Amino acid sequence: MNIGEKLNMTMLCDFYELTMGNGYFENGFKDKITYFDVFFRRVPDKGGFAIAAGLEQLIRYIEDLHFTPEDIAYLRGRNLFCEEFLEYLANFRFTGDIYAVPEGTPVFPKEPLVVVRAPAIEAQLIETFTLLTVNHQSLIATKANRITRAARGRTVLEFGSRRAQGSDAAITGARAAYIGGCAGTACTISDQLYGVPAGGTMAHAWVQMFDSEYEAFKTYCEIYPTNATLLVDTYNTLKSGIPNAIRAFNEVLKPKGITKCGIRLDSGDMAYLTRKARKMLDDAGWTECKISVSNSLDEYLIQDLFMQGAQIDMFGVGERMITARSEPVFGGVYKLAAVEDDEGNIIPKIKVSENVEKITIPHFKKVYRFYGRDTGKAIADLITLHDEQVDDTQDLEIFDPMATWKKKTVYNFTARELLVPVFLKGKRVYDSPTLPEIQAYCRQQVDTLWDEVKRFDNPHKYVVDLSRKLWDIQQELLRSSQR
Amino acid sequence: MNIGEKLNMTMLCDFYELTMGNGYFENGFKDKITYFDVFFRRVPDKGGFAIAAGLEQLIRYIEDLHFTPEDIAYLRGRNLFCEEFLEYLANFRFTGDIYAVPEGTPVFPKEPLVVVRAPAIEAQLIETFTLLTVNHQSLIATKANRITRAARGRTVLEFGSRRAQGSDAAITGARAAYIGGCAGTACTISDQLYGVPAGGTMAHAWVQMFDSEYEAFKTYCEIYPTNATLLVDTYNTLKSGIPNAIRAFNEVLKPKGITKCGIRLDSGDMAYLTRKARKMLDDAGWTECKISVSNSLDEYLIQDLFMQGAQIDMFGVGERMITARSEPVFGGVYKLAAVEDDEGNIIPKIKVSENVEKITIPHFKKVYRFYGRDTGKAIADLITLHDEQVDDTQDLEIFDPMATWKKKTVYNFTARELLVPVFLKGKRVYDSPTLPEIQAYCRQQVDTLWDEVKRFDNPHKYVVDLSRKLWDIQQELLRSSQR
Numbered sequence: 001m002n003i004g005e006k007l008n009m010t011m012l013c014d015f016y017e018l019t020m021g022n023g024y025f026e027n028g029f030k031d032k033i034t035y036f037d038v039f040f041r042r043v044p045d046k047g048g049f050a051i052a053a054g055l056e057q058l059i060r061y062i063e064d065l066h067f068t069p070e071d072i073a074y075l076r077g078r079n080l081f082c083e084e085f086l087e088y089l090a091n092f093r094f095t096g097d098i099y100a101v102p103e104g105t106p107v108f109p110k111e112p113l114v115v116v117r118a119p120a121i122e123a124q125l126i127e128t129f130t131l132l133t134v135n136h137q138s139l140i141a142t143k144a145n146r147i148t149r150a151a152r153g154r155t156v157l158e159f160g161s162r163r164a165q166g167s168d169a170a171i172t173g174a175r176a177a178y179i180g181g182c183a184g185t186a187c188t189i190s191d192q193l194y195g196v197p198a199g200g201t202m203a204h205a206w207v208q209m210f211d212s213e214y215e216a217f218k219t220y221c222e223i224y225p226t227n228a229t230l231l232v233d234t235y236n237t238l239k240s241g242i243p244n245a246i247r248a249f250n251e252v253l254k255p256k257g258i259t260k261c262g263i264r265l266d267s268g269d270m271a272y273l274t275r276k277a278r279k280m281l282d283d284a285g286w287t288e289c290k291i292s293v294s295n296s297l298d299e300y301l302i303q304d305l306f307m308q309g310a311q312i313d314m315f316g317v318g319e320r321m322i323t324a325r326s327e328p329v330f331g332g333v334y335k336l337a338a339v340e341d342d343e344g345n346i347i348p349k350i351k352v353s354e355n356v357e358k359i360t361i362p363h364f365k366k367v368y369r370f371y372g373r374d375t376g377k378a379i380a381d382l383i384t385l386h387d388e389q390v391d392d393t394q395d396l397e398i399f400d401p402m403a404t405w406k407k408k409t410v411y412n413f414t415a416r417e418l419l420v421p422v423f424l425k426g427k428r429v430y431d432s433p434t435l436p437e438i439q440a441y442c443r444q445q446v447d448t449l450w451d452e453v454k455r456f457d458n459p460h461k462y463v464v465d466l467s468r469k470l471w472d473i474q475q476e477l478l479r480s481s482q483r
Numbered sequence: 484m485n486i487g488e489k490l491n492m493t494m495l496c497d498f499y500e501l502t503m504g505n506g507y508f509e510n511g512f513k514d515k516i517t518y519f520d521v522f523f524r525r526v527p528d529k530g531g532f533a534i535a536a537g538l539e540q541l542i543r544y545i546e547d548l549h550f551t552p553e554d555i556a557y558l559r560g561r562n563l564f565c566e567e568f569l570e571y572l573a574n575f576r577f578t579g580d581i582y583a584v585p586e587g588t589p590v591f592p593k594e595p596l597v598v599v600r601a602p603a604i605e606a607q608l609i610e611t612f613t614l615l616t617v618n619h620q621s622l623i624a625t626k627a628n629r630i631t632r633a634a635r636g637r638t639v640l641e642f643g644s645r646r647a648q649g650s651d652a653a654i655t656g657a658r659a660a661y662i663g664g665c666a667g668t669a670c671t672i673s674d675q676l677y678g679v680p681a682g683g684t685m686a687h688a689w690v691q692m693f694d695s696e697y698e699a700f701k702t703y704c705e706i707y708p709t710n711a712t713l714l715v716d717t718y719n720t721l722k723s724g725i726p727n728a729i730r731a732f733n734e735v736l737k738p739k740g741i742t743k744c745g746i747r748l749d750s751g752d753m754a755y756l757t758r759k760a761r762k763m764l765d766d767a768g769w770t771e772c773k774i775s776v777s778n779s780l781d782e783y784l785i786q787d788l789f790m791q792g793a794q795i796d797m798f799g800v801g802e803r804m805i806t807a808r809s810e811p812v813f814g815g816v817y818k819l820a821a822v823e824d825d826e827g828n829i830i831p832k833i834k835v836s837e838n839v840e841k842i843t844i845p846h847f848k849k850v851y852r853f854y855g856r857d858t859g860k861a862i863a864d865l866i867t868l869h870d871e872q873v874d875d876t877q878d879l880e881i882f883d884p885m886a887t888w889k890k891k892t893v894y895n896f897t898a899r900e901l902l903v904p905v906f907l908k909g910k911r912v913y914d915s916p917t918l919p920e921i922q923a924y925c926r927q928q929v930d931t932l933w934d935e936v937k938r939f940d941n942p943h944k945y946v947v948d949l950s951r952k953l954w955d956i957q958q959e960l961l962r963s964s965q966r
Binding site: 018 | 495818
């Protein structure tokens with residue numbers, strides 16, 4: 001069972017994609033082959049890199065792409081579309097090619113994350129959903145990666161469903177958070193659908209439902225002796241919560257020989273309370289009792305807690321991760337890069353802008369990542385034409401496309417292509433890894449980045465250059481646009 | 484057809500709701516009647532009020548609440564739940580009462596937006612989805628209301644699907660934006676499902692697809708002569724975009740006697756370009772041509788544009804509205820307010836906190852809003868016990884619960900109850916208004932607020948007081964919790 005399989009998202013498109021589609025149809029552009037790139041211009045939170053995610057949902061969307069008779073009836077009712085176009089839509093399937101960066105890959109501004117080669121109407125129609133899923137999940141995976149790195153190996157759980165921006169934000173948001181490094185989620189359906197491990201124990205209401213806190217704790221330990229994490233801040237953490245928890249552990253768990261248990265704090269001064277709590281638990285012999293905290297945390301607050309000597313084994317992170325609160329938009333765009341003429345020649349296209357950062361990179365492209373053979377570290381990315389080959393047995397001089405005097409020679413490296421074929425002629429050709437595989441791949445690829453690129457503030461700018469051929473084409477198009 | 488009808492969201496719950504549910508079941512609390520309130524503590528963006536929304540999706544969720552055999556199988560596989568509880572879940576339906584503030588109502592911190600009276604397991608299980616839908620749609624409706632008020636009567640369209648946090652954020656986000664005051668959306672499926680008017684014309688790709696900008700415009704006008712809004716910033720707005728648009732209007736629309744048309748700008752200096760554009764269009768006789776802009780707008784940028792004399796008829800607002808970018812979390816919480824004992828007496832419950840702002844208001848409650856008989860303006864809200872009656876033929880003294888010496892006498896007023904029954908004994912008793920009715924109600928209710936409450940910065944704090952009886956109960960519970 002899968003939400004993507006249940007819901008047909010074909011109509012989740014911007015209306016202009018349909019008016020343009022009808023226009024292409026009426027103007028004879030129906031079969032014109034186009035190339036579109038998905039890329040982003042800036043890493044959220046001023047970070048050094050982002051984590052690509054959302055491809056799996058894009059794949060399911062593409063596979064399910066079709067208009068139902070109700071969809072066609074709705075569109076006919078708008079009195080804007082010709083009957084032939086509606087008939088075309090009734091038989092609509094995606095027939096093009098899609099290349100994409102695998103989920104979990106660290107990615108950088110300007111490089112294509114997804115490349116679509118398809119007839120104009122098809123390529124145009126998938127714009128909104130493609131951006132939506134890549135933008136949303138990359139946003140959350142990137143944020144989760146920051147937060148889990150701040151946690152220095154401690155467990156981070158995703159707790160944000162109730163503050164998520166809609167049901168899909170909760171469900172696939174938990175998936176993206178797992179890719180970025182979270183160990184699990186509170187969201188049950190994300191486990192059921194995607195295998196993100198879901199867990200949870202009690203809310204304040206559980207404690208309030210009983211005549212006393214102690215009774216609430218004791219009852220919980222009796223029902224879940226091997227899974228007893230008690231919420232200790234309903235009344236007074238130090239004076240009542242922790243003493244009652246210790247009493248319940250002693251009376252229920254100890255006789256059973258159980259040493260693993262936990263407490264959770266959801267309010268108050270986490271640095272002070274967790275240090276005190278650790279001492280009280282240790283003094284009572286509950287050295288294996290884990291301390292969890294959950295109260296509007298993010299990467300900066302987690303770093304601060306460590307600085308203050310907080311004693312925390314597990315972080316539950318809610319609204320600030322599931323909404324990427326500090327910067328809740330991943331600005332991926334979908335831009336025309338080329339069209340094919342009637343003979344199948346690729347004609348590169350450019351979008352000019354007064355803001356030089358917004359000028360697009362034309363043509364059908366691919367992306368190489370270079371890793372040092374000795375260090376295993378990522379050195380630079382190079383965007384090339386689709387048919388260029390990098391020979392990684394030779395030294396290679398690359399240059400900054402915005403400041404061409406900035407040159408760099410890459411040597412003793414291996415080159416890896418980032419974009420892999422996902423659909424060819426409308427058929428899926430990509431086997432998705434499992435979610436744990438994606439998470440492990442993400443961790444391993446983030447490890448290939450130098451620490452300087454991973455800093456939260458003022459990270460070193462990773463090099464993403466253009467091949468000479470590609471740069472020449474871009475410059476020529478810029479010149480001719482100004483004539 | 485409706486997404487809520489297609490998707491069973493029962494498993495979109497925090498896992499602790501299930502572990503607690505099983506615990507209540509095993510501990511004999513299954514039929515214990517509980518009261519939970521949904522309320523929020525702070526208006527996003529430091530605003531003076533929020534707009535309640537999301538009730539319709541809550542209703543559909545409650546009506547559809549059930550566990551499928553697959554859900555039960557998944558839960559059994561977790562090895563945490565007793566068979567009797569799983570059997571109970573297999574026959575699970577919501578049997579309780581729900582009261583809620585109608586969608587589109589301006590609401591204030593601390594007052595209940597939703598009140599649930601239900602057996603413990605049921606009330607606990609619906610926590611996550613109830614919060615999720617109310618938090619999400621209230622967030623977007625509130626932001627949209629700010630943005631549309633900033634637009635001073637000009638049309639505002641929701642353009643943010645591609646940057647929304649998942650598909651539901653796009654679809655129901657457009658619905659919430661419409662409630663808050665937007666005239667329509669770019670999101671096709673939101674029109675099809677909810678009747679939010681969807682529209683749109685062209686992207687830059689349309690212009691780039693043709694050999695010239697002029698040809699692209701001319702073709703578009705020929706296909707959509709009565710719906711011709713041309714995107715004029717692909718190459719150079721003033722030197723090529725607007726002249727080509729005027730030429731296409733002259734050649735295609737003029738002979739047909741069409742005077743209505745539009746241009747759209749998506750980049751550049753909006754204040755300067757729209758003033759220039761207006762003059763060029765007027766000089767060419769296209770005085771009815773509407774100017775639309777769309778480029779990372781929000782309420783502050785729209786105010787600035789007016790200050791600078793920008794000539795804009797329509798705003799397309801994307802990422803900053805659909806994610807509520809400046810503050811993307813609506814912090815609604817779900818708190819136990821009371822339980823019933825075996826004789827059906829209501830036992831009020833309180834959640835204490837060191838932070839006095841976080842102390843809950845106990846008991847089964849209702850909310851009155853007082854309107855001046857002469858002005859029609861909202862004067863104050865009063866939270867009372869569920870069985871208190873306000874007599875609005877008499878003057879009434881109310882007081883601030885946080886500073887009890889602050890008293891206010893309300894006179895010459897009408898009192899209206901805000902919470903209406905939505906479900907009674909599990910049966911829906913509420914007929915939802917249509918979406919245009921909700922939007923109109925929202926506009927009318929916002930009009931009842933004094934301008935001082937509607938300011939974006941430093942708004943006047945609207946009075947929300949507690950009845951004497953309710954305040955006494957809260958104080959008594961606070962005292963006994965400290966013994």
